[in-house]
Amino acid sequence: MRQxxxxxxxxxxxxxxxxxxxxxxxxxxxxxSFHPVQIAKVILRALRLPWMWVGVGMMATAFFALLGALSxxxxxxxxxxxxxxxxxxxxxxxxFLNERVSRQRWLGVLLVAIGVTLVFLGNR
Amino acid sequence: xxxxxxxxxxxxxxxxxMIIAGPLGNVLxxxxxKHIGDLTxxxxxxxxxxxxxxxxxxxxxxxxxxxxxxxxxxxxxxxxADYSFVQPASSLAYGVVALLSYxxxxxxxxxxxxxxxxxxCLGVFVVGRTNPxxxxxx
Numbered sequence: 707m708r709q710x711x712x713x714x715x716x717x718x719x720x721x722x723x724x725x726x727x728x729x730x731x732x733x734x735x736x737x738x739s740f741h742p743v744q745i746a747k748v749i750l751r752a753l754r755l756p757w758m759w760v761g762v763g764m765m766a767t768a769f770f771a772l773l774g775a776l777s778x779x780x781x782x783x784x785x786x787x788x789x790x791x792x793x794x795x796x797x798x799x800x801x802f803l804n805e806r807v808s809r810q811r812w813l814g815v816l817l818v819a820i821g822v823t824l825v826f827l828g829n830r
Numbered sequence: 831x832x833x834x835x836x837x838x839x840x841x842x843x844x845x846x847x848m849i850i851a852g853p854l855g856n857v858l859x860x861x862x863x864k865h866i867g868d869l870t871x872x873x874x875x876x877x878x879x880x881x882x883x884x885x886x887x888x889x890x891x892x893x894x895x896x897x898x899x900x901x902x903x904x905x906x907x908x909x910x911a912d913y914s915f916v917q918p919a920s921s922l923a924y925g926v927v928a929l930l931s932y933x934x935x936x937x938x939x940x941x942x943x944x945x946x947x948x949x950x951c952l953g954v955f956v957v958g959r960t961n962p963x964x965x966x967x968x
Contacts, residue, residue, distance in 0.1 A: 727905065728913050736910040740840075745906070752905065773859060773884065777869050781860035781931040782939050782947075785853070786924055789950045792957050810956060817953025824946030 708778075713787055715771035719764040721791040721798065726761030733757070779829075786825045792818045844907040845919045852900040852920075853927035857934050858893030864935075865889065918958025921951045 730752055737748050752758050775784045796815045799805035807815075866883050870876040884890055907916055928947050931937040939947075 724913075728908055731905055731908045734909060737906045745902070748906070748909070749902075772856075773863055773890075774869060776856075776860040777863035777866060780937045781857050781935060782928040782937050782943065784860070785856050785927040786943070786947050786950055789924060789954060792954060796957070810959070814953045814955070814957030814959075817956060818950050819953075821946045821948070821950030821953055824949060825943050826946075828940040828942030828946055 709775075712771050712775045713790070716768050716775065716788050717791045717794050719771070720768035720788065721794050723761045723764030723768060724791075725795075726757045726764065730755040730757040730761060783825060783829050787822055789818050790822055841907060841911055844903045845916065847903040848900055848907070848916075848920050849923050849926055851896050851903065852923050853930050855893045855896035855900055856927055857930045858889050858896060860931065861935055862887040862889030862893060914958050916958075918955045921954035921958070924950050924954070 733755055734748060734752050737744065772784070772788075793815050796807050796811060800807050862884070865887060866880075869880050871880065904916070924947050928939050928944065932939050
């Protein structure tokens with residue numbers, strides 16, 4: 707049960723956070739230079755966008771759930787299981803964003819699910 | 831960006847940083863959390879005590895620094911490359927995390943787990959190589 711709650715938080719809050727951050731960064735625009743001042747400017751511009759803060763909040767929640775999981779289980783078990791976010795992403799895109807999920811994409815999602823199942827079985 | 835275009839050097843570099851810094855950060859967090867042991871979250875005084883113990887650990891701070899490095903590289907690369915291009919390229923991170931936890935933490939990774947991780951990498955790669963846009967631009 708504890709395992710289920712922790713992994714659900716890591717996967718759902720983590721994926722949601724990444725989508726929000728991705729959306730915010732597209733609004734910021736391309737980083738054209740690696741000069742520290744330019745990088746700082748890009749970061750500051752990103753921090754003014756609400757989507758960035760929603761994303762960061764969700765990622766922070768996922769982070770503490772990850773710390774909890776890491777205190778109990780091996781790193782080489784916890785991190786592969788978090789790949790379930792690709793499964794969540796496909797269903798989330800389908801349900802909330804009206805994306806058409808191609809057959810090839812479902813194949814990838816199925817492979818991830820099989821891989822996570824193998825990791826779980828290898829943990830016994 | 832379409833997957834057919836050649837990798838630009840800055841894209842390649844940023845993805846290399848992501849693939850190393852991300853897994854390294856997770857392994858360091860794992861090291862720190864294992865050292866702390868059981869987490870007591872209730873009553874609130876115990877929660878505070880646990881939080882203080884977590885943030886007094888050097889491994890946790892090194893892990894956070896490594897994950898921030900990952901996050902900055904990720905943000906930068908997402909500003910010019912598509913999420914669906916970066917995603918398959920970063921699928922190697924799942925292999926790196928198993929390798930690092932074996933080398934740095936001495937975790938025993940069973941053959942079945944290695945197989946599972948390989949299938950996950952393949953799956954993540956296949957997911958990302960599909961058409962990045964299926965909805966009309968807003």
